[in-house]
Amino acid sequence: MNKVTAVTIFESLASGVRLEVYRLLVRNGAEGVVAGEIASTLGVPPTNLSFHLKALTHTGLVSVEQEGRFQRYRANLSMMSELIAYLTDECCGGNPELCGVSVKSVSAECACSSSDDK
Amino acid sequence: MNKVTAVTIFESLASGVRLEVYRLLVRNGAEGVVAGEIASTLGVPPTNLSFHLKALTHTGLVSVEQEGRFQRYRANLSMMSELIAYLTDECCGGNPELCGVSVKSVSAECACSSSDDK
């Protein structure tokens, strides 16, 4: 994780629409959600949603897979783990355990994001 | 943690300058850093730094304490813990342990942020 990537991730989530999209995808885990369903669930016009989904996929925070004429989106949780590590790994001069924030890395077998971890 | 607060925190960190400030404060833990030292360490003009510090303190991500004519800033790590919890607590329909991301809450005795946890 580097500064530019971290800033881009924060920009990705610094929008009410994108934050709701991300959380919806986190809740739906490996199953993911297709674009039209995201739009109807959140009440966001498809044009606008597409704009925000593009921002989220561009950072890698969300992945997309074509499924016939649908686009299925999923949250990429390992990116979030890396981000948290970046924010805390130098805490107190390199002793993150003192800070009360810990992160386990996402394993390949993770029930929540396995189909999404390539 | 609610949506508006979370978006505000992400906005706070969605800037190279603010992210560097935050990480500098995390590294310095309870000791904190005064504004002038932040400015010289990061090479940011005082006027501009003040703008960014205001944004960080406004969200509560950073706290400030007056010390004579200096303003001493510190990272508020408990806010970060809450944010992470907000992002992951409904993962996989309420089973965050499946996601590989865990967060311990910041304790009052935390060596890193104790003088900052009021």
Add this chain to the structure above:
DNA sequence: TTAATATTTCAATAGTTGTTGTATAATTGA
């Protein structure tokens, strides 16, 4: 092939954010 569905791209516009210099406020030491 044609029509319908799902999604994205484009262009226009409104609003927001970041940067700078100058001016101001607050604290300290002589």
Add this chain to the structure above:
DNA sequence: TCAATTATACAACAACTATTGAAATATTAA
């Protein structure tokens, strides 16, 4: 008190972001 130091507030401008509707692209079904 006065001058020096530290930091913030304000105003102006450039740059970026979000939203919308209309048009385009891609897939499926008839």
